[in-house]
Amino acid sequence: MELRRRVLLLPGQGAQRERMAAGLYGAHGEFTASMDAFFDQQGEQGPLLRTHWLRTAPNPAMDDAAVAQPLLLGVGHALGRAVSGPGGGPGLLLGHSVGELAAACLAGVFDAADVGALASARARVLTDEGHGGMLAVAGTPQELSADLGPGVAVAALNGPRQTxxxxxxxxxxxxxxxxxxxxxxxxxxxxxxxxxxxLMESTALRFGEALVALGPRAPRSGVTVVSTRTGVPVTVRQARDPHFWGGQLATPVRYWPALRHLLDTWGRRPGLLLLDGSADGSLGAPARHHPAVREGASEVVPLLARGRDCGGPQDERVFAEALTRLAESGGQAAVS
Structure with a gap:
């Protein structure tokens, strides 16, 4: 029997939540080790980031990109390690915004030891330039275009009618x-x-320059990163270009086109197992609009608890259920 291909979906700015995935910390060995290594890599900032992460809501610090983005990167990478077993992790990776950097680390474009350096560089380039905000709106870019104010641009395509x-x-x-x-x-x-x-163009340029020192490489054999910058798999040339990864700060996130590409290409039987690493369910939600999921050929599997249960003991239950589903579908699961 042909097995479903596994896809790991990793969140970005806007999907961060207080204590996201914290219910796995101390309960799942690989996740805990990865998070501890991440905080160690942050040096003096590590303990403060850990405190922000483990604080319950409301926590205004999670609105600060210099806090949220490193944590999204560290948690995304740790989730990827936690769903990887002796046979390796998911062969298809799709990350939204900073989640794409976590995907790149899991794919071997950057070393696992560089996750902390990536997070620090991302936070360091976030100066006063680019200050503003972001809005999620129900509608297509074409429907919204006439109402955009000066300097307002489409920043992400998150679903068929989610802009x-x-x-x-x-x-x-x-x-x-x-x-x-x-x-x-x-x-x-x-x-x-x-x-x-x-508004983020100069920031993106500085970030790309900072990534030169990390020497990005092609993804390792058997792993494909589907880019939310282009909507299709990352090429070898793109993967090796620091400014490809840095430039995504200033270009729209094409999440829905990238997810649709995955489902159009591999979503029919035996289909895909879409592992939703978001704490709010936002990554898997648009997939349910695609015929491959509606008709049951592909399936969305949450990795984390949501709502009031986010960051609590229910994280462990939901994650364990996801690992069981992985094993049933022929995937390898890490041992807790």
Whole structure:
């Protein structure tokens, strides 16, 4: 019997939650070891990041990209290690925004020992440039285009009718008001920067320059990173280019096109097992609109508890159920 291919979905800015995946810390050996190594790599900032991560809601620090982005990277990488067994981890990786860097580390583009350096570099380049905000809006870019204020741009395509806008705070607030007046559902994301918009271009350039020292490589054999910058698999040339990874800070996240490419290409039987690493279920939700999932050929499997259970003991239960589902589908699971 042909086995389902496994896909790991990793979240980015806006999907961070207090204590995301913290219920696995101390309960799952590989996850715990990976997080401890990550905090050690952060030097003096490590204990503070750990404190921010383990603090219960409300925690305004999680709105700060200099806190949220390193934690998203560290947690995403640790989840990837935790779902990998002796036979290796998922062969298909898809990360949203900073989640793409976690995917690159899991694919061998960057060394596991470089996760901390990546996180530090990402936080270091986040200066006062690019300050603003982000909005999640129900609608397509074409439907929203006439209402965008000065400097407001499409920052992400998250689903068939799920668009994220980014831009300067004042212009974004005016845009939100116009969209709500037209009956649009608008939600502010937890971000103080206008990520994935032209406001981040100089930041993206500095980040790419910082990645030169890490010497990115081609993904190791048998692993494919589907890029949310291009919507298709990363090429060898792109993988080796530091500015390909750095430049994603200023370009739209094409998450839905990338996810649709996966499902169009491999979603039919035997299909895909989509491991949703988000603490809010946002990564797997758009997949349910695709015929491959609706008809049962592919399946979305959450890795973490959500809502009130996020970061608590239920994380361990949900993750254990995911590992069982992996084993049933022929995948290898790490030993807790």
């Amino acid at each position: 994220v806008l980014a831009g300067p705070a004042a212009a974004l607030a005016e845009t939100a008001e116009r969209l709500r007046a037209r009956g649009r559902v608008v939600r502010a994301l937890r971000s103080g920067h206008a990520f994935h918009s032209p």
